[in-house]
Amino acid sequence: MMAISEKLIVALDVANLNYAYRLVGQLEDFVQTFKIGSQFFTSFGPAAIRMLLEKQKRIFLDLKFHDIPNTVACAAEAATELCVDMFNVHAAGGAAMMHAAAEAAKLKAEQLGVNKPLVLGVTVLTSIEEKQFQRDFETTRKLIDQVSYFAELAQRSGLDGVVASPREIDVIRKVCGGDFVIVTPSVRPVWAVKNNQRRVMTPAEAIERGANYIVVGRPIYASPNPKEAVVKIFQEIEKA
Ligand code: C5P
Numbered sequence: 001m002m003a004i005s006e007k008l009i010v011a012l013d014v015a016n017l018n019y020a021y022r023l024v025g026q027l028e029d030f031v032q033t034f035k036i037g038s039q040f041f042t043s044f045g046p047a048a049i050r051m052l053l054e055k056q057k058r059i060f061l062d063l064k065f066h067d068i069p070n071t072v073a074c075a076a077e078a079a080t081e082l083c084v085d086m087f088n089v090h091a092a093g094g095a096a097m098m099h100a101a102a103e104a105a106k107l108k109a110e111q112l113g114v115n116k117p118l119v120l121g122v123t124v125l126t127s128i129e130e131k132q133f134q135r136d137f138e139t140t141r142k143l144i145d146q147v148s149y150f151a152e153l154a155q156r157s158g159l160d161g162v163v164a165s166p167r168e169i170d171v172i173r174k175v176c177g178g179d180f181v182i183v184t185p186s187v188r189p190v191w192a193v194k195n196n197q198r199r200v201m202t203p204a205e206a207i208e209r210g211a212n213y214i215v216v217g218r219p220i221y222a223s224p225n226p227k228e229a230v231v232k233i234f235q236e237i238e239k240a
Contacts, residue, residue, distance in 0.1 A: 004237050007207060008230070009060050009183070011035040011217030017044050023226055024052060030230050033058040033085065035215055049082055059084040060183070060215070062163075064122050066090035069100035076101040076119065080108040084117050086183075088163055091121040091150035095157045102158035118161060118181055121154030123147040126165045126186035129198045144168060148175050155180055165199035166206035166214075173210055185215040189233050192219035203233050204240030 010031050014020050024034065034057055036049055041063060052059055061084040065072045072089055079087040089101045102119050109116035124133060124147050133143045151162045151172045161181025164172055169182055184206045186197045194200055195218050203214050216233065223229040 002212075004207075004234055005030060006032055007211075007213050007237075008203075008233065009033045009035050009213050009215045010220050010230070011037060011062075011185070011215055012040050012221065013037050013217050014221055015039065015043065017048060020044075020048070021051070023221055024055065024057065026227050027220075027230060028055060028057070030227065030234075031057075033060055033213070035060040035062050035217075036084075037062045038064075046082055049084065053083060059086075060213075061087040061117075064088055064090050065101065066093045067097070069097045072097050073100040073104035076104040077108040080105045080114070080117055081112065083114055085115075086118040086120055086160075088120040088122050089159075091123055091154050091162070095153055098154055098157035098159055102160075119159050120181065120183060121150060121157075121159045121162045123150040123154075123162050123164050123168070126163075126184075126199055127196055144171055148172065151176050151180070161212070163215075166201035166209060166211060167199045169206070169209040169211055178210075181212045182210065183213040183215060184211040185217070187214045187216055189216075189219055189229075189236055191232065202236065204237045207237055208240060 012020050012034050034052055061079050065075045105119050106116050130143045147168045148171045152175045154162050155176045163183045165186045166184040186200050187203045187206045188194055188200045190202055206214050220226050220229045
């Protein structure tokens with residue numbers, strides 16, 4: 001079984017490379033996986049990712065690719081070449097695009113003799129609530145049905161799992177089974193503010209419900225004491 005510390009992914013959504021290095025240094029004994037998102041990648045690029053890999057850290061490259069299948073396949077190859085452990089694409093890009101990403105990662109990994117990264121689908125962003133979803137997408141469909149449909153489509157298209165709100169874990173497990181990887185952002189420790197996350201749960205609740213990984217950003221990197229924040233999260237999970 002996976003240790004609790006392996007289940008936590010810390011989002012490095014920071015604008016300062018020195019701060020990122022310091023943060024990783026402070027957390028490296030506790031945290032194995034860091035998430036690199038669009039802000040970090042746009043500012044600091046692949047070189048910063050290599051720095052994390054040199055520290056034997058695992059990387060979730062959260063760039064949420066969404067483009068024509070050929071372009072996304074090329075991006076998937078590039079992510080595999082970088083040796084990240086997971087990356088994601090928007091399920092809204094469709095089955096052909098997701099399939100192209102999964103195949104490209106598999107072939108590239110075989111070619112290089114490296115592990116294939118997990119390829120994850122983003123269902124509906126966890127910052128979006130039901131009313132906003134129905135208004136913005138001009139639909140009467142329930143958000144949970146959209147999430148469930150996208151998760152099933154992602155699985156059928158060869159993806160390894162999805163990124164979803166913890167509230168959606170039960171439904172996704174029912175549709176996609178126990179082996180499908182579920183990564184849940186939108187978790188907030190009991191002591192933290194929600195920020196602009198909407199469909200939230202605590203880390204302990206998310207893991208109890210069956211999340212394989214939880215992603216936590218602001219409650220850790222914006223904390224005056226990030227190490228203490230991580231330890232408190234582990235304690236909260238263990239207590240549950
Ligand atoms: O700071 P916070 O804990 O809200 O960070 C959550 C992280 O997870 C952010 O980097 C955000 O981009 C990411 N994420 C998300 N919802 C998704 C996919 C990724 O919040 N559906």
